[in-house]
Amino acid sequence: MKKKCLIVDDEPLACKLLSNYLGKRGGFDVVAECSDPIKALDVLRSQKVDIMFLDIQMPQMTGIEFLKSLKHPPQVIITTAYTEYALEGFELDVVDYLLKPITFERFIRAVNKYLKISQQHESVSGRQTACCTVGGAFIFVKENKKVLKLPLRDILYIEGLSEYVKIYTSRKNIVTKASMTSMEEKLFDNDFMRIHKSYIVSLNKMEAFTTNSIEIAGRKLPVGRSYKNRLSEVLQGNGSFTVN
Secondary structure, eight states: OOEEEEEEOSOHHHHHHHHHHHHHHOSEEEEEEESSHHHHHHHHHHSOOSEEEEESSOSSSOHHHHHHHOSSOOEEEEEESOGGGHHHHHHTTOSEEEESSOOHHHHHHHHHHHHHHHHHHHHHHTSOSSOOOGGGOEEEEEETTEEEEEEGGGEEEEEEETTEEEEEESSOEEEEEOOHHHHHHHTTTTTEEEEETTEEEEGGGOSEEOSSEEEETTEEEEOOGGGHHHHHHHHHTOTTOOOO
């Protein structure tokens, strides 16, 4: 099934370039090209959008302001000629940040990154509610010069730290060299879920949650904007999670 795309840019040539790139890549359907955020909002309200290509400098409001105003935004790839918005963009959990002029090679890298994230989200959502017995499962992690056997039942949550991750457990905290993506793959189908680009949590260890945060072991962890819908679907579709 083709992914539904929305292009938001006040420059017609920029819209045309992205549309051509998407057609050349294949697997995407451009549902609309909007010259300003107000028109884009109408599209988002009327139909499903999987990925939005969003310019920064536009009339009426900036792309950043528009993104902040959305309660449940789709995945977003920012497209702009300005580098100064990169940090703010990534703080809003965007997939990627493309600087104009955008080459096809760089565009493909961003799209492939989005597809990988999308596939991971779909895998988590599509897993069966009756998972394997967490109490009998474990992973191996390297700490300094030792390899530790870590029971999944002990893991509270995991925090991404650049090239490392910090694993918070009921016994101790472990820092190991790994990516969040690799940890997500290891924990797949075991009641763990990525809720933010920097956090993976054990759903069984939740003490409380809101639309913006999850509380585990007395600490509130933020829920990324692009993860909110998926988290809501999982929690609403599974009333069998037990808080340990």
